[in-house]
Amino acid sequence: MSYCVHCGVELDASLKRCPLCNTPVLDPHNIPTEEAVSPYPSRKGKVDEPVRRKDIAIIYTIFLITVSVTCGLLNLFVFSKAPWSLIVLGICLLLWVFSIPFIIYHKISPYLAIILDGGVVILFLYMLAILIGRFDWFYSLALPIPLLFTFLWVCTMLLHQKVSHSFSALGLYILSDISIFCIGIELLCRHYAEKPYRITWSAVVLTVCAILSILIISLFFIPRLREAARRRLHF
Amino acid sequence: MHKLFNMRKKENIKKQISNKDNTKKQISNETDRRTWYRLDLSAIVYPTLQRKDFSSLYRLSALMKEPVDPQLLQQALDMILPRFPTYKAAIRKGLFWRYLEPNNRPGPFVMPDIKNPCMPIPFKSNNRYLIRVYYHGNRIALEAHHSLGDGTGGMCVLQTLLAQYLRLQGHSIGTGGFVLDINEKPDPEELEDAYMRYSNAMTRPPRMAEKAYRVRGTKEPFYTLNIIDGIMSVSRVMKVAKEKYHVTITEYLNSVLLYALLQKQAADRHSKLRPVKIAMPINLRRFFPSKTLRNFITMIYPSIDPRLGDYTFEEITKHVHNYMQFYINEKYLRGDITTNAATQRNPFIRVVPLFIKDLVVRTFYTKVQDKNSSAGLTNMGALQVPDDMKPYLERFDIYMGQPFSNRTNCAIISFEDILTINFASSIKEADVEQYFFCKLIQDGIPVKIESNRS
Known part of the structure; x- marks a missing residue:
């Protein structure tokens, strides 16, 4: 004892x-x-998953590979006028890469997942460019727009994780992203159309975002308003 | 003598098996395709909180005087389960609510016990059964999902299982109390949602919700549940509670836990003090007669606010005693369950699709309900067992299961002169448990500790 x-x-x-x-x-x-x-007892128990994620990942991958290969063979030997199987291959690749964090490997860094997503979208658009046989739209629009989108998304995640992860701060980041993205799209379109650089419709988006941002900042910095909002919106 | 005993044992087993066949036939008639059960008022919440690493499970276990025979235990389980249709059930999703439907898949199968009990039970695993039965040495344990029923319902299943197991061993065990007759048809009252019968107060008392102190600790990795059992004498605890502090055992142990949490908060050196609150389920069957085996509990929150000043232990016991006197009575509890039932009765809420309800309930629970208490405490009280079963039983244990957030849960049960206090937590530190048991030692109550911590 x-x-x-x-x-x-x-x-x-x-x-x-x-x-x-x-x-x-x-x-x-x-x-x-x-x-x-x-x-x-010394034995540790584990939760038995009804359907294992690994099995789903294997079936999903095999399905996409089969679709790509069979379409490739069809394209090669039967309907061989144009390289259309590139579209199928691109879509399969898109689906596979998009599903990595959900099915294939859920511990993947979110930054890497987004960069991979951006990369595969660009690759898909490049395949389309090969199919069409024109690359000017690809270099002027299809490459920079996904790049800009990926960059803004990564920045938002970084800010949300490292600077402030309050709802109001997240709102500010998203509004800023929308404004920058719209301006970017308009300028890139004008560059492609060989028109002078100026903003028109994106200025409207920018104004709306600015108004909403000012509202959020007011809530953020005026304690009385912040308290009132918290009181009325509390869970 | 041995041969004669074995012969009798075999005859008994044969009789029981023929009884089992009869019971099966009866049940197959009853559990036709049209049978299904609505979830009771409490049970609606528990499946919503289901996560990959959390299920609302509780565990009841009995320590026998002899090692357990798994084959007989499986036979006993197969024989008793049809008597509990809401436990032989699977949970399904409807468009607006979840429901239980009879489960005729093979199982549940008894399993060797594990070090980390109360691990999550995904609804589609375990052949869709929401109960597990374990054995280890002399121990038989039942784990059940809270959506099937509360501790009282679970205790009926466990004690009926124990009785049947002992019968299969050749002992003569009667029925009564928690032990139900397995040859009887289930009483409709056992399957009722008793909340709906008694939630008829004219008014709905408002609820005060204030964030409570939350124990800070290092979260254990998934698949870990730290258990500390304190075993002591009921008479010693009773003597201290009655003679020294003039309160009941529940009030005394509640006060000790509040005292332990206050000490922990003081030791944490928080810049902002918060009230220390305990979430304590009350068995409503004590006030509203019902034979239901499903959930029929409501929560009360005894608390101490250290911002008002330093409380001595005597002041805490007095405060808890007054709180219990004020809140635990038929009138107040009727009002409380009426408030609970109001949301389910609201026609606008009823037509909201289930996934939206899930989202709202989960958010409310995470943001408000979970932050409303510092620890959980339940007291099953002195357990009644048929006299002919007592010689084969050593003690009972009860665990509130994995806490939803990082904290510790405490469950109390007593059988004969053994009172067991079972702490279950998902954090590494055992400060609250240490303060708790040290206070009992200071009050002159000898405590024996068992634990699965290594």
């Missing part, structure tokens, strides 16, 4: 330390010759 010298409780013979204070059980006059059996 051992007692914890620190807590004063009697300890089960199988315990080598007091589970309450972690003090080791040490009695030089009474060294047990046999190891006492714990009232608890």
